[in-house]
């Protein structure tokens with residue numbers, strides 16, 4: 001601070017209007033006959049803006065470092081997620097070459113290869129989807145959708161998985177209308193529901209899963225409730241974020257790239273809705289039960305349009321007729337895919 005009788009110091013002071021300012025001062029020291037400092041003489045200038053800029057730069061640097069750390073954790077997790085099924089495929093294909101392999105073992109290995117392939121495809125689809133979302137290339141295609149369709153699909157598609165885990169599955173429709181048809185993006189509604197139900201199954205070991213929907217003003221509100229392990233309060237926001245949930249310190253994470261909920265959130269928002277979670281994490285030590293309910297809303301646009309069954313049948317038949325008359329040409333540049 002002192003340099004041969006001079007002083008250079010930044011101080012925080014108050015302006016006349018009471019606001020805070022930073023000043024940089026260059027002073028020479030005034031001494032008495034005994035050599036003690038008696039006062040200072042010098043110049044000051046306002047460096048508030050510079051100080052603010054430095055503070056902003058420090059924050060930006062910390063954020064960049066944090067984001068870099070999260071991206072590295074994300075890549076490490078992703079690499080693990082891709083490598084695991086790939087090892088399954090390559091390893092068990094090698095086992096299949098064994099000449100004296102029993103039929104039973106053959107089937108078992110083929111099943112593992114198939115499952116690993118599906119897992120790999122899911123990860124690749126997630127990566128493609130998130131990249132499209134990030135690049136703003138994900139399109140939304142609004143068409144009429146009868147809400148009963150995805151609900152029925154979920155019921156049929158996941159039935160074997162509910163049964164395998166011994167979970168009960170309920171659908172609760174709180175709307176009185178016979179049919180609810182809204183204008184929305186069908187693929188995205190399917191993807192949102194599939195993701196939430198898939199997670200509910202993945203994180204629930206016993207009990208039930210309930211899918212319900214209700215009319216809330218201009219919106220349809222869906223919820224997927226489970227009696228699973230739940231999510232600690234401090235992770236309930238992070239699970240919707242792209243990189244944060246991939247943080248390897250996420251002890252709750254099971255198999256998965258950690259992209260499902262960020263894609264789901266992006267889809268819900270593209271359709272004009274909101275998504276949130278209410279959850280209690282289980283604590284086996286004190287015997288506390290857990291469970292999560294994921295909610296999301298979808299605008300009804302013009303409000304639910306009620307149609308009669310006849311109109312729906314006519315619509316379905318036209319599509320079926322069109323499909324029958326289609327000619328399909330398959331072109332493939334990869335030998336394995338063309339077999």
Ligand code: ADP
Pocket residue numbers: 199200203226228229230231239245250252253254255256257258259260261262292
């Ligand atoms: P992943 O595909 O890895 O499951 P998601 O984005 O779908 O990734 O979920 C992120 C995280 O949110 C999971 O790793 C898990 O910790 C938590 N999670 C999601 N759904 C549930 C649920 N129904 N019950 C408990 N935890 C859940």
